[in-house]
Amino acid sequence: MAIHLKKISRTVVVAASAVAALGASFPLLAAAETFPSRPxxxxxxxxxxxxxxxxxxxxxxxxxxxxxxxxxxxxxxxxxxxxxxxxxxxxxxxxxxxxxxxxxxxxxxxxxxxxxxxxxxxxxxxxxxxxxLPNVLAVHPSVKANSVQELIALDKAKPGSLNYASSGNGASSHLAGVLFNQKAQTSLQHVPYKGTGPALNDLLAGQVDMSFTDILTAMPYVQSGKLKIIGVATEKRSQAMPGVPTIAEQGLPGYDVSVxxxxxxxxxxxxxxxxxxxxxxxxxxxxxxxxxxxxxxxxxxxxxxxxxxxxxxxxxxxxxxxxxxxxxxxxxx
Known part of the structure; x- marks a missing residue:
């Protein structure tokens, strides 16, 4: 009988230890499931x-x-x-x-x-x-085009005569022009610069005809009359320029080069x-x-x-x- 009691006692001790260990692990399990529990x-x-x-x-x-x-x-x-x-x-x-x-x-x-x-x-x-972030097609005032279709007509009349500035080869401002040429079947010439600043400076000076740039960069110069926007390069019109039509709605459906x-x-x-x-x-x-x-x-x-x-x-x-x-x-x- 004593032997059986010892076995039972030993079993109870083992079971109690297991329960205690399991109970101690509950906070750890809860912490593991809580997300986030650290920075x-x-x-x-x-x-x-x-x-x-x-x-x-x-x-x-x-x-x-x-x-x-x-x-x-x-x-x-x-x-x-x-x-x-x-x-x-x-x-x-x-x-x-x-x-x-x-x-x-x-x-x-x-x-x-x-x-x-x-x-x-x-x-x-x-x-x-x-x-x-919407991009826009910003054009120097000397360019005789006030819409995408007028710009396309200028290029068709004299292929290769118009150019656009970018912040560098492979930049989004470069690829935006490539996509435009693809969709409009135009021949706008790419002029790469080492950054947005130099490209913008030459655009403002009339050394290049246009650039695909973000709306915040262009806005101050549009307001001062130093640049004009002939199209927003997004699927929908920009809330900042609701009166300016998108390039897509001016005859190039699907044109969207927003970031x-x-x-x-x-x-x-x-x-x-x-x-x-x-x-x-x-x-x-x-x-x-x-x-x-x-x-x-x-x-x-x-x-x-x-x-x-x-x-x-x-x-x-x-x-x-x-x-x-x-x-x-x-x-x-």
């Missing part, structure tokens, strides 16, 4: 001080409030955004490292760069499309955490501070704020820009 790193693949960095920092503040955890903006600049994108692709897929990407690293660079260490479609899990902004996480990030991040960004985007700041920067809201929407959009952009890059002949190392 989130928000990678910006461009230098500090630029428009993308400014938008990310505005979002970061609102996101901190929405998530209840600190959001640390980390600049990983270089190679047109590729350095930061490659770092994100290698990051642990736990939702604690995300990236604020643009058309470059999330669509164009795959075809533009000869060597790239990630794939914008397969290396990332989409979180949300934040918005897009989009989207948030992605490493591929394999749990869907539940993607959903939490998506909801936090939605909350941030409707806050008064973010809405007014983005509006002042010319950013248009995205038409679809779902993660799935960005997941469909990125492959479409990759395919569109692949054809444009091939036509341009631009290749970067």
């Amino acid at each position: 989130v790193t928000f990678v910006v693949p461009f230098p500090p001080g630029g428009p993308t960095d400014a938008m990310a920092r505005t979002l970061g503040v609102a996101l901190t409030q929405a998530l209840g955890q600190s959001v640390i903006v980390e600049n990983r600049a270089g190679a047109g955004g590729n350095i930061g994108a490659e770092a994100l692709a290698r990051a642990k897929p736990d939702g604690y490292t995300i990236m604020f990407g643009t058309s470059g690293p999330l669509a164009i660079n795959k075809s533009l760069y000869s060597k790239i260490g990630y794939d914008p479609v397969t290396s990332f899990a989409p979180v949300i499309r934040v918005g897009y 989009f902004f989207g948030v992605v996480a490493p591929a394999g990030t749990p869907a539940q955490r993607i959903a939490i991040l998506n909801q936090a960004f939605r909350k941030a985007l409707v806050s008064e501070k973010v809405r007014t700041t983005f509006a002042s920067q010319g950013l248009e809201p995205a038409p679809d704020l779902t993660a799935e929407g960005l997941g469909r959009f990125i492959p479409e952009e990759v395919a569109k820009w692949k054809a444009v890059v091939l036509a341009s002949g631009a290749v970067l190392d």
Whole structure:
């Protein structure tokens, strides 16, 4: 009988120990399931001080409030955004490292760069499309065209006589002209510069005829009469210039060279955490501070704020820009 009691006693002790150990593990299990439980790193693949960095920092503040955890903006600049994108692709897929990407690293660079260490479609899990920055076709007042069709007619009358400035070979301002030539069957000549500043200076001086630039850069010069806008390079009209028709509605359907902004996480990030991040960004985007700041920067809201929407959009952009890059002949190392 004593032997049986010892066995029972030993069994009770073992069972009690197991229960105690399991109970001690409950807080750890709960912590593992709580997201986020520590700061989130928000990678910006461009230098500090630029428009993308400014938008990310505005979002970061609102996101901190929405998530209840600190959001640390980390600049990983270089190679047109590729350095930061490659770092994100290698990051642990736990939702604690995300990236604020643009058309470059999330669509164009795959075809533009000869060597790239990630794939914008397969290396990332989409979180949300934040918005897009409209580009415009800005023309020097000396050019005798006040619409896209008049510009096309000028080119047809004297092929190769009109030129456009860009911030460099392979830049979005270069590829915008390539796409325009493709759709309009024109022969606008490309004049590359080392940056937006030099290109704008020569445009204002009348050394070049036109440029595809962002709406914020062009606006002050349009207001002073130094430039004129003959078309907005987005699918829909800009809220900042509602009276200016799009290039698409002036006879070039499908023409859209706006710069989009989207948030992605490493591929394999749990869907539940993607959903939490998506909801936090939605909350941030409707806050008064973010809405007014983005509006002042010319950013248009995205038409679809779902993660799935960005997941469909990125492959479409990759395919569109692949054809444009091939036509341009631009290749970067």
